[in-house]
Amino acid sequence: MDVWGNVILALVFPIAWGLGSAWLFDKINERRKSRAQAESAGADHDL
Amino acid sequence: MTFSVWTLLGAMVIGTGIGVLTGMFGVGGGFMITPLMNIVLGIPMQIAVGTGLLQILGTSSAGLYRRRKEKLVDLKLAVVLFGGSVVGSRLGLQTLTYLEGLGDIVLPGGSMPAAQFYLLLVFFVLLGLIAGWVFYDTTRKKDDDGAAVIGLFSKIKLPPYSDFDSLEVPRMSIPVLSYFGLFLGFITGLMGIGGGVIMLPSLVYLIGMRTHRAAATSLAVVLLSSIVATINHAMAGNSSVLLAFPLLLGGGVGVQIGINMADRMGGASLRRYFAYVVLAAMLMVAIKLGAALI
Numbered sequence: 001m002d003v004w005g006n007v008i009l010a011l012v013f014p015i016a017w018g019l020g021s022a023w024l025f026d027k028i029n030e031r032r033k034s035r036a037q038a039e040s041a042g043a044d045h046d047l
Numbered sequence: 048m049t050f051s052v053w054t055l056l057g058a059m060v061i062g063t064g065i066g067v068l069t070g071m072f073g074v075g076g077g078f079m080i081t082p083l084m085n086i087v088l089g090i091p092m093q094i095a096v097g098t099g100l101l102q103i104l105g106t107s108s109a110g111l112y113r114r115r116k117e118k119l120v121d122l123k124l125a126v127v128l129f130g131g132s133v134v135g136s137r138l139g140l141q142t143l144t145y146l147e148g149l150g151d152i153v154l155p156g157g158s159m160p161a162a163q164f165y166l167l168l169v170f171f172v173l174l175g176l177i178a179g180w181v182f183y184d185t186t187r188k189k190d191d192d193g194a195a196v197i198g199l200f201s202k203i204k205l206p207p208y209s210d211f212d213s214l215e216v217p218r219m220s221i222p223v224l225s226y227f228g229l230f231l232g233f234i235t236g237l238m239g240i241g242g243g244v245i246m247l248p249s250l251v252y253l254i255g256m257r258t259h260r261a262a263a264t265s266l267a268v269v270l271l272s273s274i275v276a277t278i279n280h281a282m283a284g285n286s287s288v289l290l291a292f293p294l295l296l297g298g299g300v301g302v303q304i305g306i307n308m309a310d311r312m313g314g315a316s317l318r319r320y321f322a323y324v325v326l327a328a329m330l331m332v333a334i335k336l337g338a339a340l341i
Contacts, residue, residue: 014131
């Protein structure tokens with residue numbers, strides 16, 4: 001790859017990856033919290 | 048490339064020592080492996096870089112496995128940094144390849160491969176900066192549990208942001224973290240260091256994480272960035288599995304010793320010992336460079 005290709009790759013890929021992975025982790029954590037809340041609500045209901 | 052029995056034994060001793068560093072400080076040890084293999088064992092710089100990365104993979108994996116139940120690793124942060132390090136690693140290897148192509152450089156004390164000379168110079172400056180900053184910080188009065196300062200990066204207002212629960216100030220700029228990952232990857236690809244020697248003080252002072260959490264998270268970042276750099280260097284023919292084996296054998300033992308030692312220390316003590324180790328590495332590089340320049 002030529003110099004300009006490397007420059008564009010260096011500028012674009014890190015941010016794209018950073019944003020994508022941060023978003024994915026936040027989504028996974030949200031789902032985990034919802035599931036935990038649903039389970040705890042279900043347990044309270046049973047009691 | 049073939050190696051003598053003494054070289055392989057020397058590699059095992061080096062591997063054990065580096066493993067202890069990995070266990071104690073969460074650094075891959077590459078900042079010591081590369082110059083040690085080059086200066087003490089006489090291994091060509093590009094082979095030292097590529098092979099050292101194999102050792103870093105082994106010790107950081109072992110360290111992370113040992114810490115898996117402690118839940119100290121901020122995996123989100125490690126993964127965000129990883130993207131930039133992939134590109135940076137590639138650029139670092141390209142730079143190293145270019146330096147190799149320059150051949151030997153003539154100095155007052157004799158000639159030396161240009162790649163070796165320039166990299167040792169960069170090592171010297173880098174190690175000096177790190178040791179200086181960590182010593183400065185350990186002389187300041189603060190609690191013993193690690194970073195009480197707000198990380199410098201958290202003051203940079205560059206959206207978009209995301210929250211990282213492990214940080215003193217959770218909100219961090221994604222572009223800042225991503226480009227920092229790029230820098231780490233470049234160092235990894237160019238110098239064969241896992242980035243941990245930069246990662247540990249950076250996580251504490253730049254990003255604002257407590258020392259024990261930073262040690263664990265840096266293992267994850269070192270592992271991820273080293274995987275990419277190792278693949279790149281192996282494809283370039285810079286990795287010797289024969290030499291890596293004794294490094295790994297010693298490293299596996301060393302990392303367990305290091306973790307046990309770290310668990311008994313406070314954050315400030317850990318940082319101080321880390322600075323001493325960095326100074327020792329700097330002295331070794333200075334001696335090698337001095338011999339070539341005089």
